[in-house]
Amino acid sequence: MAIVLHNYWRSGTSYRTRIALNLKGLDYRQVTLDLRTGAQGSPAFRALSPQGLVPALEVDGTVLTQSPAILEWLEERYPEPPLLPKEPTERAIVRAMAAIIGCDIHPLNNLRVLKALKGDLSASQEQVNAWIARWIGDGFAALEQYIARHGHGFAYGDAPTLVDCYLVPQVYSAERFGVDLAPYPRVVAAAEQARRLPAFIAAHPDNQPDAD
Known part of the structure; x- marks a missing residue:
């Protein structure tokens, strides 16, 4: 196929x-x-x-x-x-953690929104950076608590799940825009654990054929 x-x-x-x-x-x-x-x-x-x-x-x-x-x-x-646990409640928790990023962080900080902030609302780069940091911070604060409850090396449990697929790119974005990640040590630790795996290394933006 x-x-x-x-x-x-x-x-x-x-x-x-x-x-x-x-x-x-x-x-x-x-x-x-x-x-x-x-x-x-x-x-x-x-x-x-x-x-x-x-x-x-x-x-x-x-x-x-x-x-x-x-x-x-x-x-x-x-x-x-598997990227989802077997038990339905656990699957729902993993999906909820992923949705914090997929629904509540990333859409507010994607390229279309950032262009609109600058072009339609005449926001300065400083204001745009503050916007980015606000939504990443809100989401990561919640994820910090979820990872404290459910993480065992990775964001959920002791193996990569859908959460890690979402989390690692969002941490990359936070680093790119200079967001202070010090308040979210569990988020950072889970991302670092995942980023050591070959699947994550191969997916990194710098390793893609169209990378600058």
Whole structure:
């Protein structure tokens, strides 16, 4: 089965998708789109992804979009190694932790929003950085408590789960924008644990074919 990932090296949603693909041990070909030049808005890409957003995953003639749906599909289609616990309540907790990032941090700090802050609201870079830090801080403060309750080396339990697929790219983004992570030692420790694994190393933005 041929798998093609349309993505951008520094996109957090693309990063989390690469991690999941790597953890599942899947081979895939990358097609890169430079979000800075607006390549994602081309008619050819919008024919695949109507929103013009990355990632998009082509699998045997079907195109999957939205990284949460893609990661859930990967888990259902390739259940080993598992990225969700077996017990329903535990699965719900993992999904909730991932959603803190996927729903409440990342969407507020993605490229479209940051461009709108600068272009539509004339925000300065200092104001944009404060905006970024605010939403990362709110989410990481909650995750710090979840990891204290449920983490055992990784964000949840003692092996990588969906949470780590979301967490590592978000920590990368926080570092990139100079967010103070000192108040979130458990978040940082869980991310560092995951980043040591080959699947995470291979998915790192600097290791992608379109990286600057």
